[in-house]
Amino acid sequence: MAEFPEVFVFNEDDEAAAAEELARVLRDMGVEAPFLLSSIHGRQVSAKVAGTGPVETPTGDADQEWAASLGARAREAGADAVVAVGGGRCLDIGKLAAARAGVNVIAVPTQLSHDGICSPVAVVPDADGRPESLGAIAPRAVFMSMVTLFGAPPRSIAAGVGDLLANPLALKDWQLAAGRGLEQLDDRAWDLSAQSYDLIRGRLDEDPATWSKDLDALRNLADALVLSGMAMIASGTSRPASGGEHEISHAIDELFGGRALHGAQVAFGCIITTALYDGDVDGLRATLRRLDLPDEPSKLGLDADELRRVVLAAPNTRPGRFTIIEDANLSDAEVSRLIADIWS
Ligand SMILES: [Zn+2]
Incomplete structure (x- = not known):
């Protein structure tokens, strides 16, 4: 074990x-x-x-x-x-x-x-x-x-929260891959990842500046990040905490050398996969704005065409990992439409 x-x-x-x-x-x-x-x-x-x-x-x-x-x-x-x-x-x-x-x-x-x-x-x-x-x-x-x-920069707190926003989506992606017979779920890893997100979900309406000065909130975030890491150790892969949203972040890194902290880019990636899952994109974007995380491509210095390239490149950043992005298998034109739909 x-x-x-x-x-x-x-x-x-x-x-x-x-x-x-x-x-x-x-x-x-x-x-x-x-x-x-x-x-x-x-x-x-x-x-x-x-x-x-x-x-x-x-x-x-x-x-x-x-x-x-x-x-x-x-x-x-x-x-x-x-x-x-x-x-x-x-x-x-x-x-x-x-x-x-x-x-x-x-x-x-x-x-x-x-x-x-x-x-x-x-x-x-x-x-x-x-x-x-x-x-x-x-x-x-x-x-x-x-x-x-205590007193760490609010933007690093926001990035830590941003990285955890991935967990529920990563679990959906994992389930999707398991449904196709491509992977096996691991109950313990699944629970750890879900618990990790549960620790912070009740605080998502808090401002990171307040968060950085609240010992209870910091402790919550610390525990959540540790549990998320343990989920990855339990499964032996980053699967329970990394799905399509991380592929988006990796693609930004590969194509443009990274535009923000890892967790901030991952939070942005969540918008794309939430849209592909037909989830509450507007609610997620409002959460990101409250946390001062990038809720639109321009905040990462990306225009619509650059973001289109990011989404198209995402699957190749993790060959062998099946997520909602691979499942959607979008054409060039479909990616453009997706971007226009989200940020119209
Ligand atoms: Zn991450």
Whole structure:
């Protein structure tokens, strides 16, 4: 059976105490030679780990090659774990580096911008700077310091929520594929993904700026993102949290190099698949506007023709994955009509 990460939540309003607690958790896990990858933002919570071994800071343009070289350095240093402290990109690079070094990764998020916090998937740019979704290892443990997460930028909170908006649609896509005999559903993974969305659905009318200053809401989002990652670990694929809406986001990455945070692009992708499912597109768009997520192509700098290319390219971003987009099998003209129908 798939192994879930151990999850530690530190609730005290004291970052120095959180740093002590993180060091203690690592010691208790038997980590003796941590290789620390910490963003600037993560310096305080990682302060007590920093003293014990090498520290690296990911640069803004850190890509897959950088992650691989980091893994090589971790191995040379004799590290027994990579401790990644930072935003989504930092954690993803830590996951790739740890896989390369053959050691565990411990994730310490400083932002809640996507459900990669505890998933086996890493989104890291390729040599051309295009974000690519890769299979990596899931963290052995996740340490969440609520005081560190408190006050994270509202746009990263909104992106975290945006990534979770995908879950119910991804489950529909999964069911669609299962109905065609292409895949098998996994009850536990299904339930985890559904529970994850249930944790945030009651808060979708809240403003991300309020959310970022409400400890309960943040805790909800953190738990939801962890459950979503666990759903992926349980099924062994990203299926329960990634369907056609993620294909749209991947296509934006491939064709245009990424136009917004992963979760924001995914939320936008939900509009397309909701329309294909004949769902409540206007309601979804209103939710996205409230969350300050892109509800129209222009907010991602895309015109109708560019979006048409995105939708047409979406199926090729995940060959073998059957979603409502593959099911619809739209022609060029049908995609144009779909776009015109949604944004007329
Ligand atoms: Zn995602």
